[in-house]
Amino acid sequence: MQLDQAKAVEEGLETGIPQSPRREWLGRRDLLMDSLVKGSLIVIVSVLALIYLLPMYWLFVTSIKFPDSLYELTPDLLPDRLSFLSWQRIFAHPLIGPWFINSMIVSVAATIGVVAVSSLAGYVFAKMEFPGKRPLFWLVLLTLMLPGQATIVPMYALMLRLGWLDTFWPLIIPSFGDAFAVFLMKQFMQTLPSSLIDAARMDGSSEWKIFWRIVLPLARPGLAVLTIFTFVGHWNSFLWPLLMLRHNDMYTLQVGLASMRSSMGNMQLLMAAAAFTAIPMILIFILFQRYFLEGLTIGALKG
């Protein structure tokens, strides 16, 4: 008898399954609770995400609704008749093309400049030494704390004096002095191995070659993050272009879009224009999500 019992216990232990039915149910119950909790969390967060994304959905759906069905009292979330009339009109709009090109010019030029200037400066702060380095970096950091609005008035006066009003220069050049970009680059480049750089120096390589052939390729992820953030930031910027640009054929897409607001009459056209403005950034986000999320965390967690 004792031997049988012992054998039974041994079998139970080996297979690892609780022996009594009650024990079995308790074990399964934990798993069940876990899945229930997880499941309900997913439901909750999905509902919240849907509410969050509803305005964007509403934006796109409005732009393709049948024009007459636009002004009904009950919201029509799933229209059965579609019409691309507004989109046709947007593409035929005489200023949409120029606005798009203007946004492109400004965003691309600014991004190239910012990345070039900030990567150089970030590298210096990260890997090189020179007298006055620490106080200078502190000064740069200090300006990050300033509200952006502190300088718009004198900047306007400066652009007035320089004769740069109603050109693209004020939208491009000043952004090269971006303290945050330099900070980002410095943080990132600090993580690169100094040994490679020192070895190259000992081999007699010039500083420029070191930067161009060693540091930059290694810094590609950081550069990618900076590129994307800068590009999106410029594409979406509003206040500064609004202030600087006078003629409506010089407007960037955001400013042009805002100028369409006063023609409150055609909301569908406005929504189509807004959707048109948003789509490039949405596409970029979907393609390069990783870089957005990484960039945010580098910037904030270490700051």
Next chain:
Amino acid sequence: MSMDLRQLVRWPQRMLEHRAYNEYLWAYIFLAPFILIFGVFTIYTLVWGVVISFQDFTAFRAEHRFIGLNNYAAALRDPVTWHSLRISALYTVATVPVGILWPFFLAVIIQQLHPRLRAFYRSAFYLPGVTSGVVMTLVWVWIFYPMAGGLANGLLNLFGIKPQLWFGDAKQALPSLIFMSWLTGWGGGVVLYSAAMNNIPQSLYEAADLDCTSALGKFRHITWPLVKPTTLFLLVTTTIGSFQVFQSAYIATSGGPQLATTTFVYHIWTTAFEILHLGRGAAMSMILTIIVMAVAIIQFRYMSTDVEY
């Protein structure tokens, strides 16, 4: 002794040949573009802004006289200034708590999920923020359309409430703006909190489990304290951002109706760029800077004292 003399004489020559000198040179060269542009467009403009605030600088006259603190006095005597400060303060107080707690809450929820799902929801919450402020404001202008067709009125209609004016009503405009901010643009906060929570070692939660801590207890004693750096960062940036809100007020309501949504920066805008009184605008910008920095410093002091790692 003679050794010292020789070394002394050789010192300038050695310094010139020193590797460090070469490095300094290149450091300055690499840094030059940034310093040049930063110097002109950040430092110089900052200083000049202070100078302008003491002048009667308008775009109409060529010479500008020093008028001391007159701009500041005029700004502070103007009732619109105080009104707009109040509007900005109201807006900030109404949006900052939500801007911190809501992303925290969302991040906690998605933290319980599988990492892939987590990444999916992080992106989902961040996506609306990628469209510009202009686009989002216009969508909400449409949502808050005062007549039939607006989603907000449509939803109210389902509950039998009659259509509201929203942005068209002086009493509803600011609340509408605030409500809009609650449902847009906290995606960044979710990502930050989520990343910070990822870094909390699982062992802490397991230890809490052994002590039979409730879920709420775990949040209060483990999660919340350990994401304090993120909370501080969000607190400061959200406060600064909310206090300076301009875009949505400009696009949705043009500061109205009847100045109901004239935020402080909007007031600066109209002063400096519509009536072109740059001197007074600069003075108000300085006031803004002082307020914002004071609040930021206070927040830092208050929260930094109990940041633990």
